[in-house]
Amino acid sequence: MRGAKRLSHTVPTPQDAAIAEIPDDGLSPLQRAFVNEFILDRNGTAAAIRAGYAESGARTQAVRLLANANIATAIAHLERESMARIRVSADDVKAETAAIAFSDITNVVTWDSDLGIPRMLVADARDLPRHVRAAIQHVKIKRGQYGYEWDIKMHAKQPALDKLAEFTGLTGPDGAVTVNVQNNLYASLTDEQLDAALDELARSRGYVRVEGE
Numbered sequence: 001m002r003g004a005k006r007l008s009h010t011v012p013t014p015q016d017a018a019i020a021e022i023p024d025d026g027l028s029p030l031q032r033a034f035v036n037e038f039i040l041d042r043n044g045t046a047a048a049i050r051a052g053y054a055e056s057g058a059r060t061q062a063v064r065l066l067a068n069a070n071i072a073t074a075i076a077h078l079e080r081e082s083m084a085r086i087r088v089s090a091d092d093v094k095a096e097t098a099a100i101a102f103s104d105i106t107n108v109v110t111w112d113s114d115l116g117i118p119r120m121l122v123a124d125a126r127d128l129p130r131h132v133r134a135a136i137q138h139v140k141i142k143r144g145q146y147g148y149e150w151d152i153k154m155h156a157k158q159p160a161l162d163k164l165a166e167f168t169g170l171t172g173p174d175g176a177v178t179v180n181v182q183n184n185l186y187a188s189l190t191d192e193q194l195d196a197a198l199d200e201l202a203r204s205r206g207y208v209r210v211e212g213e
Contacts (some may be wrong), residue, residue, distance in 0.1 A: 026093050027070055035074045039082070094167050096134055100160035103135030109152055122150060 029037065030052055037047035044062030053061045065071050108128065111120040125133070140151040165171040 021200055029076060031065065031068070031071055032074075034062075035071060035078065038066075039077060039078050085122070094164070095131075097160050097164050097167065099131040099134040100155040103132070103154055103157060105152070105154050107132045108136060108154070120150070122152070158180045 033051035034053070037050040038044060041046070044066055045059045047063065048058040048062040049055050078192055084093045107123070109120060109122050111118065113119070123210050125139075135154050137155045139152070139153075142151075162171070
């Protein structure tokens with residue numbers, strides 16, 4: 001656009017920030033370089049090679065480096081600093097997961113067959129709320145024989161639902177239904193009533209309780 005002023009800003013790379021913020025913990029320059037490289041992609045072998053270790057033994061060297069307590073502490077420190085810089089919190093992760101878990105494709109595209117003619121309407125991306133856009137995995141458009149063809153794919157809901165169930169304590173990491181009976185409405189139930197409640201909860205999540213659980 002003629003006359004428009006271009007705005008630009010420089011964003012420090014994770015490596016730039018890492019080099020400045022590793023605490024003085026007795027690491028050698030080569031070990032510090034490994035830490036800087038590792039937090040970029042968490043690929044130990046590649047990080048060892050980029051840091052300057054011999055490529056032939058990089059995999060073994062990476063295992064040894066990651067087992068070093070001082071290196072593990074430095075990596076954890078930098079990752080915490082990185083999370084703080086970009087202001088990512090547990091609530092942010094839960095909100096993004098919930099956007100996928102409870103997504104509805106009809107917020108993006110609708111279809112009908114009024115008068116016997118199939119019709120599809122795609123929403124303007126500029127009108128979609130943030131949580132709706134977050135649930136979209138990809139949008140592809142190509143020219144077909146009878147016009148443009150749309151390929152719209154949402155992120156898979158079930159993995160997000162499972163992860164959200166873990167976040168909220170509804171299930172454990174192994175998928176088992178959990179109920180905390182301390183200081184809640186289940187605490188006053190009899191064993192028979194509690195069994196019935198657990199059965200109902202399990203059915204609602206698609207699980208089948210085995211006798212004795």
